Amino acid sequence: MKQQISLNVNGDTYTLAVEPWKTLNEVLREDLNLTGTKLGCGSGDCGACTVMVDGRSVSSCLTLAVEAAGKEILTVEGLAESGEKLHPVQEAFLEKGAVQCGFCTAGMEMSALFLLNNNPSPTEAEIRRGLSGNLCRCTGYNKIVEGISSAAQKMKKETRPKKPNRPRRR
Ligand code: FES
Ligand code: FES
Structure with a gap:
């Protein structure tokens, strides 16, 4: 059964219903369309899926979306201040x-x-x-x-x- 969660991603708050087994990587890419974060190995070995959660770098392929609920998530899309000024x-x-x-x-x-x-x-x-x-x-x-x-x-x-x-x- 889906759970309703709030995710704070790049300063925006998203409220959505997710399956409890869905990874943060899947939710970012499939539900929020934030495809800058990649999926490589899916097993914590390559780092392609790295995002920040509450200031710590984590593998989003090994993190459940429900575990990230209520935390501050930063993805590559949130790095640049604007389209004209890169980080x-x-x-x-x-x-x-x-x-x-x-x-x-x-x-x-x-x-x-x-x-x-x-x-x-x-x-x-x-x-x-x-x-x-x-x-x-x-x-x-x-x-x-x-x-x-x-x-x-x-x-x-x-x-x-x-x-x-x-x-x-x-
Ligand atoms: S996809 Fe390789 S560590 Fe997550
Ligand atoms: S995998 Fe191609 S630039 Fe690193």
């Missing part, structure tokens, strides 16, 4: 050529954000350790590490306002 992590990934096919990019960027929120000046080794749960099948790891290093510099220069919380129904 510093996104800017840095583009500038450093850290995106090839793009399949791992959303998960990489969310893991990068979690790392930089907790360690604003990571060493290369700390960046590589921070990405240890994210796989890139195009194997562009060096560019990704360069991108995160550049994002750290950019983020130090920026203070970002929080988006307002707007109620929505689905």
Whole structure:
């Protein structure tokens, strides 16, 4: 039987009925049409599905939607302030050529954000350790590490306002 839950995603509140076995990844992609978050392995090994829940990076393929009810969820769609202004992590990934096919990019960027929120000046080794749960099948790891290093510099220069919380129904 479906359960009614509220999900706060990227500052918007969605009220929807979901099966208790449905993952956060399925609800984001199928019910909310937020397809920036990818589904790779489905078993917690690749990091393509990484999102933030209450400020922690989690595998959305291993998280039930009902577990995320009432928590603050941030997906890649919520990173950019607007269509014209990308998040510093996104800017840095583009500038450093850290995106090839793009399949791992959303998960990489969310893991990068979690790392930089907790360690604003990571060493290369700390960046590589921070990405240890994210796989890139195009194997562009060096560019990704360069991108995160550049994002750290950019983020130090920026203070970002929080988006307002707007109620929505689905
Ligand atoms: S799809 Fe979730 S870790 Fe691979
Ligand atoms: S850019 Fe293709 S999987 Fe990473």
